[in-house]
Ligand code: HEM
Ligand SMILES: [Cu+2]
């Protein structure tokens with residue numbers, strides 16, 4: 034083989050797998066990076082659960098993973114906070130924002146709207162590489178002097194601003210801020226691309242009301258991201274100024290380490306406003322893609338149209354709109370004006386209405402369906418359950434009068450893990466099981482998938498449901514141990530039980546990891562449309578080709594939900610229980626308003 | 628060595644899992660199955676598991692309530708806390724049925740409508756009537772909740788009428804302890820600020836301010852008279868803390884540079900609460916509920932609620948600021 038030839042191949046490899054501008058490859062890059070981060074976040078949670086379940090006991094695993102953060106296998110109190118902070122950051126931003134949106138927006142937007150690729154392949158590639166760099170910096174911050182950021186994922190100053198207050202607020206915090214700034218750039222590049230692509234590159238016939246709900250969810254998610262992430266960026270920049278250049282945006286009247294600081298005139302409350310202006314929409318940035326993904330799956334696997342398509346779209350829009358005017362519900366006890374608190378209670382509780390509509394529509398879609406329980410379908414049903422279970426407790430937390438007593442307790446930890454963490458992660462798993470054939474041309478193993486689902490949902494509720502009881506007993510979150518209070522002495526049983534569930538849950542994820550890699554490499558080859566689904570991505574060939582379709586992009590003639598459509602005689606219109614979006618309407622067929 | 632053995636063991640497990648799976652798949656293909664399709668039998672099992680899960684989930688819920696129900700906070704020891712608890716119960720009365728009913732429908736439908744090749748799914752894509760109904764019903768329920776919530780909130784957040792008899796206490800948070808200052812006979816707290824912190828004057832009270840002279844600084848515990856409104860003023864001198872008094876359903880952040888407030892009327896003395904909880908060692912506490920540093924998990928102060936006479940006796944024993 035000649036040298037030039039060799040060189041050429043290397044270049045091919047580089048551009049095909051590493052600096053790819055193809056949305057399908059970028060999607061896989063996001064998925065793998067996101068899952069790797071998620072795995073790290075999960076290991077962290079298992080470690081600090083060990084400390085909470087068995088406070089002060091020495092563990093080999095803690096010693097092995099934490100090294101100098103844990104002397105004799107017992108983690109240090111400030112390192113507990115470092116772990117919690119990084120766990121939260123990784124899970125929310127790296128797994129469930131970049132990992133979830135990045136994977137599925139990239140994979141599905143061009144394929145489901147009928148486009149050759151994203152509007153800008155180059156920006157799309159940049160979006161991944163910014164994310165990658167941010168990931169690396171965040172991971173490096175785990176190893177620096179003083180430890181990683183430790184002020185909670187919400188990084189409220191002054192704690193996050195002053196290294197005197199906690200060691201993690203030194204270099205670790207600086208790197209956290211830098212990593213997040215780059216992350217935000219990545220997110221903005223991605224989001225703008227998604228929006229432009231959806232609005233401009235739809236194939237002929239793909240009107241907005243024919244878009245699958247996945248695309249609606251990705252579109253609204255991207256818009257939310259563009260509106261709110263820049264605010265977090267500015268919050269972070271001001272914090273960088275306060276930390277490094279002596280400004281006082283957030284700092285005032287501070288006496289620490291035996292001296293009065295020069296800062297004066299700032300207010301930490303300002304930071305909270307800026308942070309939560311992103312922070313609350315962020316939970317919907319995490320959640321909406323999962324809702325879109327599962328809407329699609331529930332309809333396909335029930336062999337029924339999604340119930341109330343327009344109501345589903347309206348709910349997504351309503352949730353998104355409301356989500357930018359509720360941030361104050363995180364600040365009821367900051368001393369903010371009680372009238373403002375009342376307004377935020379009002380807007381917050383309103384979100385329950387579109388959320389309830391979505392739940393009812395999911396359930397009605399199942400009604401009189403013909404349900405196939407693929408692992409993706411199981412996780413989708415799981416999502417509806419977690420969305421309900423976690424959603425109803427939101428009515429307690431969103432009510433300012435009630436929040437006074439449970440704010441920042443374990444009740445909150447239980448609530449948001451179920452409604453946001455579990456729902457989003459279930460949506461992500463569902464998406465991976467469902468679109469795995471689209472990504473890898475092979476199928477995942479169902480049996481392992483079944484075990485994965487059932488163990489996961491049982492353990493997940495086992496971990497997070499009891500936390501409500503801890504919270505109602507007054508146990509605060511972000512505590513290294515509950516053993517310093519006689520009041521909490523009889524909580525130790527609950528904590529132990531939760532930890533056991535967490536350990537089993539963590540090991541159960543190995544089933545998924547195994548299934549994933551086994552199937553990607555050796556799983557059975559998939560047919561073109563294994564779920565017999567309507568949407569456009571299943572008209573593209575199994576092999577990935579640049580441009581997605583050989584020849585013309587297919588034209589669309591109907592919405593994506595014509596499942597089990599029958600004519601006057603009760604026979605399937607198409608002879609089968611599904612009709613692809615590319616099939617024109619029959620002569621006597623009604624189009625149902627889409 | 629141990630690590631090596633562990634690595635080899637994991638490798639072997641993975642390899643054997645791969646082989647087992649491969650064999651299982653080949654076997655299925657041999658029998659003419661499309662191996663990634665969910666088989667009839669599998670589908671039935673999963674449908675059944677839906678029902679099993681429904682029952683198990685409710686059982687788990689009930690078990691927790693039964694097992695941990697009495698670990699929850701005892702009756703509220705403050706006047707407004709009674710309102711809070713009532714509101715909480717109203718909310719429960721609304722959300723628990725919603726939780727139960729929607730779950731029954733979800734898992735029951737999943738079970739009932741499992742795939743059957745003899746049946747066609749019903750093409751039912753929307754119904755304005757149904758959708759209207761389940762927009763309006765939650766709206767009404769929420770209106771009720773919002774109205775109850777807001778009126779309770781207003782009641783709770785109304786400051787103490789300064790003309791009426793009340794106790795004024797300033798609570799100051801710092802890493803990782805609490806200080807408290809009673810307003811003294813003049814009913815006014817003297818000026819304070821971080822610039823005055825020095826030596827024993829840990830709260831940074833301005834000595835020159837006339838109002839400071841009779842202020843009383845206490846550490847370790849605070850005493851409250853039962854039945855008298857207590858107006859708290861909170862400060863922090865370093866990072867954000869949160870003064871959480873769960874038994875009184877009270878919480879307020881302590882923010883450096885900002886003064887925050889909360890007030891309540893204690894209604895049950897410590898002694899009475901010992902009887903109610905059947906616990907000789909019971910003590911009301913104030914604990915920190917905002918991440919504030921390494922020892923955040925251990926930042927506490929006892930609260931003692933006692934009769935007005937006992938309280939006044941205790942207060943008289945405390946030194947005035949000027950005496951220090
Ligand atoms: C493996 C399963 C998980 C377990 C056992 C777990 C456990 C926990 C626990 C016990 C805490 C509270 C620690 C404390 O307040 O002291 C926590 C915090 C947190 N977790 Fe998880 N978690 C898991 C998965 C997730 C997922 C999927 C998400 C994604 C949303 C997530 C997001 C967070 C966040 C945002 C925090 C708050 C961090 C903070 O307080 O700054 N976790 N987790
Ligand atoms: Cu929020």
Ligand SMILES: [Cu+2]
Pocket residue numbers: 800801802803867868869915916917918919923926
């Ligand atoms: Cu504190």
